[in-house]
Amino acid sequence: MPDCFTGGFVQTNGYLIETPEGGHLLVDAPQGIAAWLAARGIRPVALLLTHQHYDHVEDAAAVADTGAKVYAWAAYSTELTLEERVRSWGMPIVVPPYTVEEILGGRETLEIGGLQIGLAHVPGHSPDSVTFHLAERGELYGGDTLFAGSVGRADLPGGDMGLLVDGIRGKLFTLPADTVVFPGHGPETTIGAERAGNPYVGD
Template sequence: MNWTQIPLGPLQTNAYVLMNKNKEAVIFDPGGNGPEFIKWLKDQSIKPLAILLTHAHFDHIGAVDEVRDAFNCPVYIHQEEKHWLTDPNKNGSSRFLGDAAISTQPADHLLTTEDPIHIGEFTFEVFHTPGHSPGSVSYYLASEGIVFSGDALFKQSIGRTDLPGGNHEQLIKSIHSKLLELPEETTVASGHGPTTTIGEEMDENPFLSGF
């Protein structure tokens, strides 16, 4: 399998395309630039099987409906944010984008447990990692040694917790109890900025020291 990081939308949120040898793919957090992103997928003959959302802040969902409609693929999100897709006040777009506020159709699947999910050849472990937002989740693909962490953990940083539903102590607990338990060589594919590894963040992340 291979994966591609593609910054999209007003905040250049990292979308990820994880693809197998048959060009079947899972899309993470398509944050915007829908027409261009869809054209790129079609030009590469990629066949999206699903859209997995790490959370429902506006900068992660801007192209959800366009991609879902173009490829007829279902959308997954945690139940804690099931209403955020349809509500610009909850997803933050009314505050940050004004007249360009974002709402999408509801998700097709709600994540209610941390049971693994199976999509085609892909099997992901699901970690509920709240703190940045109540329904934040991280998707771990053990076979490839990569975790898609959304805005929970960044290279030498962590997600902001000053937005509605954010909780700093909860985020630190999520990172330590879920993400830092992964093998140190695990790649962390974050929602913004460059990738990192669990080991690097254990050693160098100033927000995680002293715990």
């Protein structure tokens, strides 16, 4: 199971995963996670971004500066980070720019450090939302697509609830029921629990 760090204004989860080759990869980079990694003496080889909303990438540049390669579905853009929109709400958000070194758009698999990772593009919360499935470990890192008893909000720029629900049903609910879902906010859940009881997308 991964180590979880939760930080930033909206309590965003970032996950640290040890690879079979003895390195680490990070899923998402909420505010404060770079200092958390530094305190542990860990330099991840990769940073995987489930999407690029500001709260998931506030420390992306700092993590990249330690040598991590940044992976995301699409190139960095302030339209994806939403920082200008959020600042207009009165929140003093600053997202240091970073570079996505490997764009995942159109791909279905990824291998890092001996880990085989399945990719599923599930837009609706954000146009660039992608999930990372570690089938051998029975783990899904879903970002803000699917939560325990809920789904990601679809009222932000680029959001579409129909796309989100269709993607969850067609790409995530097809996974084994005991797959553990590690979301971008809140507690973990399982595919089976959400298939059975999620009021937004349950069968």
